[in-house]
Amino acid sequence: MQTFVRTGRQKVAPHTMGVRVLLLTDQADGATGQRLASYGSLVDTHDDLDDAVGAVLGDRFGYDLFVMDCDAFGGIAGAERAISALISGEAKMRVMLVSREFDIPVYPLGRRTAVCLPEDVSEASFRIGFDHVLRDRAAVTMN
Numbered sequence: 792m793q794t795f796v797r798t799g800r801q802k803v804a805p806h807t808m809g810v811r812v813l814l815l816t817d818q819a820d821g822a823t824g825q826r827l828a829s830y831g832s833l834v835d836t837h838d839d840l841d842d843a844v845g846a847v848l849g850d851r852f853g854y855d856l857f858v859m860d861c862d863a864f865g866g867i868a869g870a871e872r873a874i875s876a877l878i879s880g881e882a883k884m885r886v887m888l889v890s891r892e893f894d895i896p897v898y899p900l901g902r903r904t905a906v907c908l909p910e911d912v913s914e915a916s917f918r919i920g921f922d923h924v925l926r927d928r929a930a931v932t933m934n
Contacts, residue, residue: 809831809832809833810827810830810831810832810833810855810856810925810928811832811833811835811852811853811854811855811856812827812832812833812834812835812854812855812856812857812858813835813837813843813846813847813850813854813856813857813858814827814834814835814836814837814858814859814860815836815837815838815840815843815857815858815859815860815864815873816836816837816838816858816859816860816863817838817860817863817864818860818863819836819838821860823858823860823889824836826914826917826918826921827858827921830918830921832856835854840864840869840872840873843857843859843873844873844876844877844880847877847880847882847884848877848880848882853884854884855884855885855925855928856884856885856886856887856924856925857873857877857882857884857885857886857887858886858887858888858889859873859886859887859888859889860889860890860910861888861889861890861892862890862891862892862910866890866892867888867890867892870888870890870905874886874905883903885906885924885925885928886905886906886924887905887906887907887908887920887921887924888905888906888907888908889908889909889910889912890907890908890909890910891909891910891911893907893908893909893910894909895909896908896909896912896916896919896920898919898920898923902927905924906920906921906923906924908920
């Protein structure tokens with residue numbers, strides 16, 4: 792079986808196809824969700840912090856990425872609560888945070904640190920953050 796995905800003119804890194812993302816947002820059809828879906832991600836959207844954390848911790852297969860539109864959930868303080876709950880539940884996953892509280896994009900080198908993006912980040916910077924946070928994810932192949 793072969794599967795083909797049209798990506799338009801955007802170059803897609805092999806490690807980013809089929810990424811399972813849990814998106815915590817108050818705008819299910821907002822820019823963050825649309826961008827993630829356009830990269831070929833499988834996006835599961837939640838609009839409640841506790842429900843989102845519970846979904847991550849209760850998922851049998853494991854999400855590849857947790858993305859949070861922070862502003863509707865207490866900003867950076869809300870993100871800290873979410874990450875703390877994930878750590879307490881022993882979730883080992885990549886994290887991207889989007890908030891108007893961030894001045895510039897931050898792409899940290901630590902494997903367990905969050906990529907932080909301003910709410911008005913450009914498409915190119917968002918893509919760089921997405922690729923950066925998934926840089927150690929193995930490409931999935933099906934035979």
